[in-house]
Amino acid sequence: MILLCAILPLAVFALPFDASAQDEPTHPLSLRDCIDLSLASSPDALAAQERIEQARAAVKQAQAGFYPRLSINETFLRSNFAPMVFSNELAQAQLSGSFPFPPPPGFDPFGGFNNPPPLSNWNTQLLLQWPLFQGGRTFYGNRAAVRSLSASELGLKTVHNDLTFAVTSAYYEILKTENSIKIAEESVRQIRSQLDVASARFENEVALKSDVLRVTVRLAESEEALAIARHNIERAKSQLNLAMGQPVTRPLELAGTTSEALGGFVDKPSLEESLELARRNRPELEGMNKNIEALENSAGAAKAGYYPQINAFAHYDIDSEDFSDSNDSWTIGIGASLSIFDGFLTRSAVQSTRAKLREAEAQRDKLLLQIESEVKNAILAKSEAATRLDALAQSVAEAEETFRIVSDRYSEGLALVTELLDAEVALTNVRLHRLSAEYNYMVASAAIERATGGAISEGFKQ
Template identity: 20%
Template sequence: MKFKILVIAIFAGVSVFAQETEEKKVWTLEECVRYAEENNLTIQQVELDLENAKIDKSDAIGSFIPDLNASLRASGNSGLTIDPTTNNFTNTNIFTASGDVTSTLTLFDGLRNFHRLNRAKLNAIATQYQADDIRDDIRLAVANAYLQILSNRETLKVLKAQYRATQQDLDRTVELVDNGVLPKGDLLEIQATAANQEQQIVNAENNILISRISLAQLLQISDYENFDVVDEGYVIPDDAVLSVSSDEIFQKALTFRNDIKASNANVELAQKDLEIAKGARYPSLDAFINYNTRYSDQNRDPITGDLIGFKDQLWIYDGISYGAQISIPVLNGFNVKNNIKRNQINVERAKLQLKQDKLDLETDVNQAYVDVKGSFKSYEAAGKTVEARRLAYDYAKERYNVGLMNSFDFSQAQARLDDAEATLVRTKYDFIFRLKVLKFYYGIPLEEW
């Protein structure tokens, strides 16, 4: 399923270190999931994208507000130049200064400013859906790793119980050999079985350690020795979701799955981009107002001949200009036309992606549904096999104790029972996890798993 493909990429981003050096920290499934959600780097990156979306929205709102800009300029010239206060040529050293304040406002731009604002809002929603979809994948991945630890623990319990039974058989065989009832070769066979079970126990303990390390690595917890999980004692649930059809689950998943919501939002985003592109075909109308003033050290009073003061010149030579400007697109090298076509293609591409995402979801739901049914049948069959193997083992043990069965055949009966019990544990947790996946598609929260 898709979430299995995403697991490596998603958890490469989790990077907060937790160490419990004084005592072992025991985690529940809910704590593991919450920790991963809070510290996943991919989610943190998406949250930064959300901040960017807020900035984009602020930019879009700003397009409705008049801008205001000021400028100041001072310069010195020698030789022939124009005095800005008189617009006359002068051939001398001159110092001039000028300043202006300008405000412009877009009155109409083909409604592109409205479409940009709506697009910014949609983009924030789509980004939130993406973050939520990543959290969904995290929940599944953590649950799978968590259950693997519990499965390995239960396997170890089974192996230890089998080893205790073998030790009892070994003690009984020693007595039978000492009494001459059984040959010494039978004792060697039982001892070999016990040694093999000891090896299996060591392997099972290693598997528990490896699975604990795997979950800790998903959470980027470096103190493996002090990391452990609560043995919540999962049992086979009698769940109502098993009575729901796969089509019902799929139809419900369409209403809340974040990847479908994000795909829908991407279609709307593409449509907004198309509307923005179409807006470039229309004329744009802008209004402006400008205040300006200037100063020259050559500007003198015509009566007294005295230099007019800096402040006085700023008031004398100031002025205001205002007006409106319309820009009409006529020919622009087909840029507007081609940009519209590109965005039309993007809309169709987004719609096709939405259809594909729905098909993928339907496939995933059907696969999960079939997996649950199949894994439950495997679990039931494994249970029946264990019962049959245990009866066969008990019968073989009775025959072996009275010398009617050799040690090799008895060891084979023991091995078949061991395999059956290990298969029962594996199929149990396989069914539990696949059931959780189906609940996930049915919208049942983690807290109710």
């Protein structure tokens, strides 16, 4: 018994633990919740963040050219080449034997100096190198890297903007689909009610069998529409999970409603004001400008080959034949070099960078046109949706009243079943049209926020 009590707690901790279950939402998600989750876990956002880290590392690499470089080198040589043997003996401070100085009487300089015995030398060198002037390569290269870092940071803002719009659109799609299910359910309820009426009238021999069959067919159509709507909401939830970087099978429950969304939007500025906002706030445009600045500095770095390269150096050496004795020495100096002809390498590099710069400027002009088109299209889409909403508001009320009147008349035997079905179809269609207009209005409002570089979620009441 004591052993069993000791094992049970361990068995509990040994049970499989599903970490993904801890990540599943335990409460209805607002639009703000969905956006925050997307920005935190979407692969697109994570990839953009890693591009920033790459750019930061590139800045550090570019700045390395401003600092001295320190290295230690070890070299072993063994040779009977007279000049090398002589220099190594000098370095080891043991000039003797092969090269006696002063030469003794009878010394054969040609035999002794020209044919020395082999000599080994171990050289340990501590080397310091410092580039003093590289023709602007380091200076302009660093500036280009800093601009590229800024462009990467703006790229993250662009990704956030795109993700926010994608999440918002998917969120509204779910709200739309939920409402379409309610409309389909109401349609099924109404038709079943009318089927009961038609069946009762047929049993009382005041209606034809065809009336019952027509209502039955319409009921099947409505039930099919309801089934499609229920499948559509699962697809919409999968799309939202995808936009948030979550498994598509993750269960979702939303906290918002269409009425809240519609009530949260405010009138946007005019077209000209919106275009000006987009020119100032779109991160893609600012990021393109940073890339152009980076290329301008890269062109300056490419010209470095036209200028001399100046470096300071210093090294400390220890020379020994067998480590039993050694001699140390030091050297300092400054070196300069100027390329007279490099096979047109520098010229070609400058031309290539300038061509890339002109390409980037053309891409920026194209991007500006695309942004202006996005702003205008979004404003037109919102205006169209608003006009449709105004027109459909009255149409829905009229269709509801028409269906009520025809339904009552059919129950009293004063209307044909075709009139009843036509009224029901018209009511369902106008409700769906209004729902579509509401969705288009919300998405167009979000598109304006994205197109002008604003925070889309501010247009939704949390």
